[in-house]
Amino acid sequence: MTTYSRTKEFEGATFLRASFKGATLRFADLSGVTMRAVDVDGLDIDSHDLWFGSLIVNGVDVVPLVDAELNRQFPGRELQKSTTPEGLREGWAAVQAAWRTTVEGTPPELRDAHVEDEWSLAETLRHLVLATDAWLRGGILRMSQPFHEIGVIFSGAAEMGYDVSVFRTDLPTYEEILAVRAERQQMVTDALAEATPELLAEERDNPWGPGDDWHPTVGDCFRVILEEEWAHLRYIRRDLALLGAA
Structure with missing residues (x-):
């Protein structure tokens, strides 16, 4: 499998009918990425800095929802x-x-x-x-x-x-x-x-x-x-x- 490291060649690019199935992104900058009509079944996102921005899914900013759920799972987390x-x-x-x-x-x-x-x-x-x-x-x-x-x-x-x-x-x-x-x-x-x-x-x-x-x-x-x-x-x-x- 090809590995792309420390590259900016995809900044501003448009991908049409491209498959990223099974791809792994680590320490990648996805800020401002727009995804339309995409299949996201099983998409797993983990962002250490999620709460410093927004994540829009079907028009809804899900960051507050994720934050609230993590606070429920980890009592006391909100005190950070x-x-x-x-x-x-x-x-x-x-x-x-x-x-x-x-x-x-x-x-x-x-x-x-x-x-x-x-x-x-x-x-x-x-x-x-x-x-x-x-x-x-x-x-x-x-x-x-x-x-x-x-x-x-x-x-x-x-x-x-x-x-x-x-x-x-x-x-x-x-x-x-x-x-x-x-x-x-x-x-x-x-x-x-x-x-x-x-x-x-x-x-x-x-x-x-x-x-x-x-x-x-x-x-x-x-x-x-x-x-x-x-x-x-x-x-x-x-x-x-x-x-x-x-």
Whole structure:
């Protein structure tokens, strides 16, 4: 199967009676795409940033509907948008309780299992270590080198110019992953315990883009951490359900 990577050759293109059956798109920009009279049976869309825009299906913006359904499935998820210290603390407690249920309920044989190219539970926990390091230790606390060596960074990071030399290439044990993950969870708990409205309003640099025009507030950084936690919980529960069914 042909793979198209880092190409803009399809921007503005028109496809007539073309078949995309079974195609896979990852990290693709589909903003502004128009689809008319299309067969979408089984179409599976997963967007990490869905709620920042609109998705029109038969004239209806389905983003609010999807958001409401995910909030129903994951009680406490709506608090990831909170603007108060109390709301962020409550949201953090909710997502950590949900993660505890998933981690404790996963059989050992599924901890490293994959669904296609998705991360396993062990890899997901390592990525959440990295997310905490980036947005708490790097963003909020402004540490020059915030990353733990067991973190798992996103695909293509090296090609994008990020220094990945700090990260280990060998596989840590599951017990080591859980220990580092617990340390990072406690760091967020402690930081939120001391958060005030004034602190949440303070600006920081984007930890993934030094010199970037966007300067997130401390509150923004905490909200990104919560968003990462809920999003990856959804991903791993989806995949564990598929693995369990298989």
